[in-house]
Amino acid sequence: MIRDRNIQWKRKKIHVNIIDFSSVLGEAAAVNTGLAAGVNITQEISTFNLAGFLHDTDLDAMSHYMVVPYDMDANEEIGFRLLWNSGSATIADTVQWDIKVDFLAAGATLIAATTVLDTMLAIANPTATAYQSQWTSRGIKNAGALTQAQVDAGALMTILVILTDLVSITEDIFPLTLEMDYAVRACDAVPLP
Numbered sequence: 001m002i003r004d005r006n007i008q009w010k011r012k013k014i015h016v017n018i019i020d021f022s023s024v025l026g027e028a029a030a031v032n033t034g035l036a037a038g039v040n041i042t043q044e045i046s047t048f049n050l051a052g053f054l055h056d057t058d059l060d061a062m063s064h065y066m067v068v069p070y071d072m073d074a075n076e077e078i079g080f081r082l083l084w085n086s087g088s089a090t091i092a093d094t095v096q097w098d099i100k101v102d103f104l105a106a107g108a109t110l111i112a113a114t115t116v117l118d119t120m121l122a123i124a125n126p127t128a129t130a131y132q133s134q135w136t137s138r139g140i141k142n143a144g145a146l147t148q149a150q151v152d153a154g155a156l157m158t159i160l161v162i163l164t165d166l167v168s169i170t171e172d173i174f175p176l177t178l179e180m181d182y183a184v185r186a187c188d189a190v191p192l193p
Contacts, residue, residue, distance in 0.1 A: 009076060009183040014069065018053055018161065018175045021064040045174055046087065046131045052174035061162035062175065063112060068103065068155045069182065074148040076183035078141040080117065082161060083179065085133045087171030088126040095173060096165035097121050099139055103146040104156040113160040118142040126169065133176060 019042075043054040053062060072078075080099045099121065100113040119140035127134060146155055161175055 009073065010186055011079075011181050012069070012071070012184050013179055013181045016064060016066070016178045016180075018062055018177060019051065021062045021161075022066075043172070045085070045172070048131070052176060055163045055173045055175060056166070058164065058166050059162060061160055063161075064159045064178070065110065065156055066159070068146065068151050068157050070151070070154075071184045071186070072151050073183040073185045074146050074151050075143050077143050078145065079179075079181040080121075080139045080141070081179045081181075082121065082136045082175055083133055083177040084124070084136065084173065084175045085131045086126045086169055086173045087130050088169045088173075089128055089130040090168075091125050091128055093126050093169045094123050094165075094167040095125075095163065095169055096123050096167075097136055097175070098160075098162045098164045099178070100160040100162065101141055101145075102158050103150065104158065105150050106153045106155055108156070110156070111158060113158040123165075130171070135179075138181075 041054050042051045044050065045052045078101075080101070082097050082099065084095075084097065086093075086095070098116065100116055102111060102113045102115050104110065117139040119138075121139045122137035124134070124136050126132075159178065161178060163173065163175075166173070
């Protein structure tokens with residue numbers, strides 16, 4: 001007999017560009033601004049003709065809301081990583097990113113995310129090359145953060161990406177893309193040995 005613990009569950013990834021977050025406000029004084037904490041302004045990343053939300057102060061943050069993916073298995077953990085870059089080329093510099101996530105039942109009042117991940121992101125360091133994009137470690141929201149009935153009913157999730165501890169970087173910092181990975185309610189046909 002095959003039981004759940006003997007099955008290799010498929011995982012799926014979703015990527016949301018930070019520039020597409022719902023806290024992006026439009027133009028104010030000819031600068032796109034964010035609604036979340038800090039003074040998040042759209043700025044060119046180096047000289048690449050690409051724009052990003054500049055984060056250069058502790059507690060600069062961007063928030064987003066989205067419907068929980070319909071095929072998410074609520075009985076499995078949810079992973080989060082952040083793709084970011086910086087003008088710093090000093091690998092001794094450090095920065096701490098945090099991700100907060102809350103789940104709201106369909107019909108519930110919208111709130112800002114305040115719940116930290118069960119496994120936080122590790123402190124990150126720039127590479128020796130300025131503006132080289134890199135992923136943070138993987139943060140985890142443990143299984144059971146919401147029920148399968150909430151997923152099936154189209155629950156919302158609110159997400160906050162926050163720069164919590166800018167220790168030594170004085171150059172520009174840009175969060176680029178949020179990655180969420182989750183187990184889908186489908187499995188590979190071959191059981192684990």
